[in-house]
Amino acid sequence: MTTPADAADHGLLSPQWAGLEIAQVTSDAAIVHAMLDVEVALAWAWEELGFAPTGTGQTVAGVREGFDVDVAELAARSRSGGNPVIPLVKDLRSAVAETDAAASVWVHRGATSQDILDTALMLVASRAIRQMRRDARATVESLVTLAETHRDTLMVSRTLTQHGVPSTFGVKAAGWLAGVVRAAAALERSHDALPVQWGGAGGTLSAYAVIGGEGTGLRVASLVAERLGLADSVPWQTQRAPVVELGATLAQLAGALGKIAVDVLLLARPELGELGEPSAAGRGGSSAMPQKQNPVLSVLIHSAARQAPGLAAELQRSALAVDERPEGAWHAEWQALRQLLRLGGGAAEAAAELTGGLRVYPEAMRHNLGMSGPLVVSERLMIEYGPRLGRDRLQELVTRAAGDADADLGALLRAEPELAEVSDSALAESLDPAHYLGDARLIVDRVVAGVREGGEA
């Protein structure tokens, strides 16, 4: 009735990444490709070291080119041994044997399933990160522009949901920038450190030494790493630091992007109206309400960022890996890691688009800042006039102004005898939010300069 292919996920429940390039790069097909890349690299390594006959690498690579894998069937067959490498190798070896029996001996020789799958996932991660990097860079550029453009754009800071002191949108954008730059730098380091995982049956590279003498396994690992563009490494089958660190970095990136999204989701509410998502034909519509323009990019980034920590924690738990290949912890990693790559990639692409076209409404920012009137500078008033008026008296005036829409804090202060010698212009300046920005501009400058110098702010 239904064929195995019907069981496929195409991302229907994952608008965070469905249809994007990241979906391709991390698909089952992409993972099969990566596993085959690893097997081919192994064949080449045997040849390069002089053990496999000349041409073995080319033969395996050639067979692989035309090698047709039914991924759904392969997935179903993977249950029997608990991983997809076993059936894949069986088929590949047969296919090579049809072309060249001698070459087929060298297929997967010395390797174990975990070597292939771990290394393939590192390859897939590397490819996925390259995309995130591209998008993260675009986001960084957009945020630099936003921070500089709005270095003097007044807005209110908000703490515990209430109005705090005056600030600028430049400071907010600089904060976003600092977070993304730091996460992107961590991602860069993580990418460059992605290692080959090569340990053979039990982590000793046992079979290689029989064939080529002691040291052969480590040499093969180096050659495989080199060909695949990964870092060299001793075996790490049950020392999962590379996966743990990668997961933490991806969660950090998702979090840095998610911070932008939650701010936009708030500030684009109709009652605030300070920001708006870039519009795109057809995006953000509703199936029920024709007037809706939903902030879909931010929703998708936010929902991706919510999920990332749980997945990263799953990877951290994989560190509790007993033996030389654990009895469940390893298997629990695979899908979590892929899901993290997808959510990170989807969030990165959406964030590049969001920050690239973010609509900023300085008038709404100014309007909202004005809502609280001079209360927004009450901290300043406490500093400047507290000593003369007494903190309690000033608190009393502020409380009165806060509780009564008709009370004017400026007028209340003007009426205090202790402040008689304060000039009207001095008082006016004290009450002006634009004159109470602290080091806002310096903070923007420092963050932007840090980015320009290639640092992390």
Place this chain on the structure above:
Amino acid sequence: MTTPADAADHGLLSPQWAGLEIAQVTSDAAIVHAMLDVEVALAWAWEELGFAPTGTGQTVAGVREGFDVDVAELAARSRSGGNPVIPLVKDLRSAVAETDAAASVWVHRGATSQDILDTALMLVASRAIRQMRRDARATVESLVTLAETHRDTLMVSRTLTQHGVPSTFGVKAAGWLAGVVRAAAALERSHDALPVQWGGAGGTLSAYAVIGGEGTGLRVASLVAERLGLADSVPWQTQRAPVVELGATLAQLAGALGKIAVDVLLLARPELGELGEPSAAGRGGSSAMPQKQNPVLSVLIHSAARQAPGLAAELQRSALAVDERPEGAWHAEWQALRQLLRLGGGAAEAAAELTGGLRVYPEAMRHNLGMSGPLVVSERLMIEYGPRLGRDRLQELVTRAAGDADADLGALLRAEPELAEVSDSALAESLDPAHYLGDARLIVDRVVAGVREGGEA
């Protein structure tokens, strides 16, 4: 180069469920089917209430039969509005309009995307649970048999990894049984409570009253629920108890099955050898080592059980859903819920097979129990002879016997003058593990009787 279809997951990284029926029941295609089921039920409801022309339900149902959905394309299109319902409804409405323009007006009428997707996911959950139920029942039967068969099969209890007191395999199987029965009962309740989610654009069922007067929306919800076999409910778009409770129940089931798996994984180690997985052609092989017979079923159950709590927690976090449709929390639920269903379903099927064919080795159990000699009954000795010998003296003898492989605790006791009046046969019985089983048999009986009475032990 690559088409969207290439981005599909077929479960390559999920041997926990790849190729199983649960994969079909929870696939993207299955979710599209369920969404269409909901849309058809809505059309029927409109007709049943006398608003839509007679034949509308049949028309929509008929169009749906031949309705061809490119799921991959639909997934890609879902990103624009953040969910797959919007493009699906667009296509369905067009398709119906081609057949019957009047009927097409009633497609999705009054509904919002969330009504369709939430209700469809409840339907999918219902179908998935039916499979788990079948497998859970099989597991319960197998465990009843194991508990009864091995009611007197001696084995050692192990606490903090060390040998404790004598026990039986029947007690262990009864413990597994109690856990599975309780989780299965929770699942049963959860299944029967799965509700329709129907709120319209903003949770007030707004559009229905315009068409049919106050109360129409709630009546439609009831009819949709009835047709789909779900429970009736007021809207719960941002009151996510049904999802939260379902997630907790699925995690509980996975945990109860996972308990079995971790015990089997331990007891099937070569050094213990007390249990073995059922063998099956080709299962448990290795890509490197021809002698390997890996306990794959337990590995898969264990890895599923490891992942379930994180996913259930993601669903609990969805309760922090602001507004009348949240800006990310809802979207984060979908894939987590499906993944839980799949892992639960995969684990349930594997557990049915595992417990149905579990190999029990009473001799190995007996051998391991004997390893500690009479130390395994030292608790009893402390009770029986502690008062006469003094607790300190007895502890001293036990410690001596524990530290010296040649020391025989029985002989040491025999030599104590204070125990001179204890007969040899009494001492022998005191030292016999088979006579130190406490209420082991009663515990087995009580658990089994509870199951037989339909209770939860």
Place this chain on the structure above:
Amino acid sequence: MTTPADAADHGLLSPQWAGLEIAQVTSDAAIVHAMLDVEVALAWAWEELGFAPTGTGQTVAGVREGFDVDVAELAARSRSGGNPVIPLVKDLRSAVAETDAAASVWVHRGATSQDILDTALMLVASRAIRQMRRDARATVESLVTLAETHRDTLMVSRTLTQHGVPSTFGVKAAGWLAGVVRAAAALERSHDALPVQWGGAGGTLSAYAVIGGEGTGLRVASLVAERLGLADSVPWQTQRAPVVELGATLAQLAGALGKIAVDVLLLARPELGELGEPSAAGRGGSSAMPQKQNPVLSVLIHSAARQAPGLAAELQRSALAVDERPEGAWHAEWQALRQLLRLGGGAAEAAAELTGGLRVYPEAMRHNLGMSGPLVVSERLMIEYGPRLGRDRLQELVTRAAGDADADLGALLRAEPELAEVSDSALAESLDPAHYLGDARLIVDRVVAGVREGGEA
């Protein structure tokens, strides 16, 4: 320099519960008390069954009254055996022996550390839940009042942060109510099912049968349960359903309360101003800004609700408990369970206060609803006038009105020739949010009626 007492937590980093009664009920001292309660109950059970001399129960109970435990020292001593029961029993047995050597034999007799600690934690949970229940009931009452009072108080529904259709605050309050009632009912069931955990050294109640014959252990367990007000049970040392279910229930409660908090946090923002927290002397102040009135109750509830799912997941992971006492999973439960009780208790108390004094500003609700003008009823317009105007034309008018602050959707419709026969009053009603409430009132009524009938809505 510093004494062990200096290492104490008093809740300095946990304003969610610091200083509240829940902190007392779940403190280390309270847990010591509960452990002693369990030991006393065991002594009574031995006496009741006729094994321990008459007076044993009274003696142990009496010693316990004057028993002075240095909790900090006990905690430090607990590291050596990995749990606090071992040193506590040592001290208790000595203290009883000083009074009555014969009675001291029956202290902890037959029990193991896990019996005492598991059962004590169930007792503590029971006491903590009693507090939550009290607060949950108060919250339910407040929410019933809010839902009924504001059954007709207009406000806008918000979906994906944007304005949806008109709704009422009554519907929102009814939604909160449904969530809390359901969670409270689950809590009630969970409370009534809290079981004694009694298995002896290895889960067979081994020692009891030596003393009193087969069945003695189960009888002791029943008596202990009865005295402590817990449910009877077979041993569940490594079948952790009671803990798993309790954790899930507490997380559900925290989530239901957290939903209220996140809505209040949003709606009490100055730009929305629809709700306000009850004021209390000194609450919500800032160390920097004298004008601040922070929504502290909601912040605390929200932060508690954020943490609950992770803790509940930790408890679910405890189900993967190998052997008859696991080597780490059990130990990881204790603090997670207590923290969940505390956060749940703190959130429940804060929610009772929050909902009891919640300030509702119908004018602000009405003002915000008006912001979008007639766009908020565009769904209705599509239903009523879509057929005559054509969906595309109507979408065009709506889009024009949404994009231009000066455009008046009513006037645009009035100018359409196709709507010429629609009377002005009919059009006015179509445009009036107060006439587009769907089943809002019925939903409120149904939820409230469900509560009144003792159901769960």
Place this chain on the structure above:
Amino acid sequence: MTTPADAADHGLLSPQWAGLEIAQVTSDAAIVHAMLDVEVALAWAWEELGFAPTGTGQTVAGVREGFDVDVAELAARSRSGGNPVIPLVKDLRSAVAETDAAASVWVHRGATSQDILDTALMLVASRAIRQMRRDARATVESLVTLAETHRDTLMVSRTLTQHGVPSTFGVKAAGWLAGVVRAAAALERSHDALPVQWGGAGGTLSAYAVIGGEGTGLRVASLVAERLGLADSVPWQTQRAPVVELGATLAQLAGALGKIAVDVLLLARPELGELGEPSAAGRGGSSAMPQKQNPVLSVLIHSAARQAPGLAAELQRSALAVDERPEGAWHAEWQALRQLLRLGGGAAEAAAELTGGLRVYPEAMRHNLGMSGPLVVSERLMIEYGPRLGRDRLQELVTRAAGDADADLGALLRAEPELAEVSDSALAESLDPAHYLGDARLIVDRVVAGVREGGEA
């Protein structure tokens, strides 16, 4: 009846860290101390910049010396404002005012609660990490010794619970070493990067500029950082990378130590007997069974490692921090961070003791390796004799030997005509596990050399 002090935690449910130095360093009292350190540093900074009168720093520092804080009361008072800084500052300011009214003006001047608490937690983290570092170094030294000592100690590798190929305990110890070294290096970097968090009321350092002109706030932040030994930074109130990265690092450390623990827990089981915990007077006892010697150190490390990922994830979720001070996410960080520090510190101390005194039983390792007989080298046999015998025939022989305890794989091979020309000694070598170690020694050497060079292997 009960006083607030009764609500204290002394670690009764946390044997992972109760009674250890890490408990002191992270206690409520220690956090109060750190908050006061920060306040004193601020007073000094004001003086150093020439704004506060000479002597202000000394005065505040002096008052702080004799400042008596009732921590329990402070905790209870913290609920009102949602954090402990507000009441602490109030008291400190009053105390300073009693000594020197002019100095009291400079207490907390320009700062906000979050500056103090965030910075204090960074200080506490710094102090806690110093302890972990000490213990991690001791562990590294012990593991280097174990790896080198057991470079040639044969043991079997285990994959998916079953015997794999021969390996050495040196390789296992080297694996542990590589994990700990890498985590320790990450911790070192994390420690050196711990930054001051200084933003003032709304993240602009607003108040400082009024007093000292633009740039004053950033200068104060630098001076505070310098005095406290933290890194300088722009404000990061809602850019939580420092906390997120710290959490990830602590989880990584806990995971690396936990890997050791789970291996020890397995290998110290009586049936395996390959490792044993160091004994210590009174440790590992049971309240029921006098013969028990439980592996308590490993249990505690394991249980700590289980909990760490959930806590680190909680910190990652804090990145979704809206506004300039979030409404719950920040508050959810505090206890999670402290708990992580405690668990990490407790695990580090236990691991130093565990690895420092680990008992290794080479004979048991050799015995277990021998259990599988020559099957353990079947991978080698496939390489050496597969080509001559055919893979299928060899698999048949291996399967026969695996299924029959009396079958001798060596004899079966000897009987194969195709292997007639293989000498007895060559066959014996092929069958000898000690000759099938691959690159085991080289892997040990490479890891140890990496550590010696200060790298991370």
